[in-house]
Amino acid sequence: MLKKLVLFDIDGTLLTVSKINRSVLVDALTEVYGTPGSAGTHNFCGKMDSVIIYEVLQSAGLNKDKISEKFERVKACYIELFRKAAQASDVCLMVGIPDLLQQLSERSEVMLGLLTGNFEASGRHKLLLPEINHYFPFGAFADDAPSRNELPAIAVEKARQLTGTTFADHDIIIIGDTEHDIACARVLNAKSIAVATGNFSTEELKKHHPHVLYENLGRTDVVVNEILHSTII
Numbered sequence: 001m002l003k004k005l006v007l008f009d010i011d012g013t014l015l016t017v018s019k020i021n022r023s024v025l026v027d028a029l030t031e032v033y034g035t036p037g038s039a040g041t042h043n044f045c046g047k048m049d050s051v052i053i054y055e056v057l058q059s060a061g062l063n064k065d066k067i068s069e070k071f072e073r074v075k076a077c078y079i080e081l082f083r084k085a086a087q088a089s090d091v092c093l094m095v096g097i098p099d100l101l102q103q104l105s106e107r108s109e110v111m112l113g114l115l116t117g118n119f120e121a122s123g124r125h126k127l128l129l130p131e132i133n134h135y136f137p138f139g140a141f142a143d144d145a146p147s148r149n150e151l152p153a154i155a156v157e158k159a160r161q162l163t164g165t166t167f168a169d170h171d172i173i174i175i176g177d178t179e180h181d182i183a184c185a186r187v188l189n190a191k192s193i194a195v196a197t198g199n200f201s202t203e204e205l206k207k208h209h210p211h212v213l214y215e216n217l218g219r220t221d222v223v224v225n226e227i228l229h230s231t232i233i
């Protein structure tokens with residue numbers, strides 16, 4: 001019987017992608033809007049792909065309406081360029097991830113999913129390259145809502161549609177590398193597991209009060225145990 005819904009962030013949590021992510025976005029923005037805005041230097045951490053596109057173009061003086069007009073075009077362009085450019089050698093899995101996903105997938109009480117700011121098509125491509133996409137039957141993505149804090153409820157609903165089980169509170173575990181992942185867990189009273197494998201140290205993440213904080217996800221037994229025994233507090 002299903003008991004735990006485990007939702008993973010992608011970038012900085014499952015894997016890291018080379019500079020190609022940023023350079024492809026710069027190329028797509030330049031092709032569609034004639035400017036990359038501030039995409040060359042903007043802080044992307046924990047943000048939705050859609051939000052990033054608006055932020056970098058607004059900083060170049062474009063207004064919201066102008067950006068919205070061509071948003072679907074730039075999204076399609078970015079996804080196409082990313083799929084063409086990204087190779088397996090551009091993606092590096094974080095320590096412990098293959099073992100952790102394998103062990104969790106073997107547990108009948110655990111359902112795995114994604115909760116990420118990536119667009120689904122490019123996010124799935126990041127997972128296909130190191131062959132971990134098959135672990136995730138569903139996910140909540142930047143395509144699904146304008147803000148990350150809306151994604152947990154969407155993920156719970158998608159999980160219900162797939163399994164008939166309605167997950168709630170600390171039976172939902174959200175694993176991510178930024179304060180944004182911690183914040184969106186709080187929206188549903190889900191359990192947050194923060195991991196310092198992205199751009200933020202344990203000291204920085206601690207300030208945002210995750211329920212659990214790890215240097216990395218390398219101690220598989222400890223992480224699996226934490227997930228299986230997650231309780232409402």
Ligand SMILES: [Mg+2]
Binds near residue numbers: 010
């Ligand atoms: Mg992340």
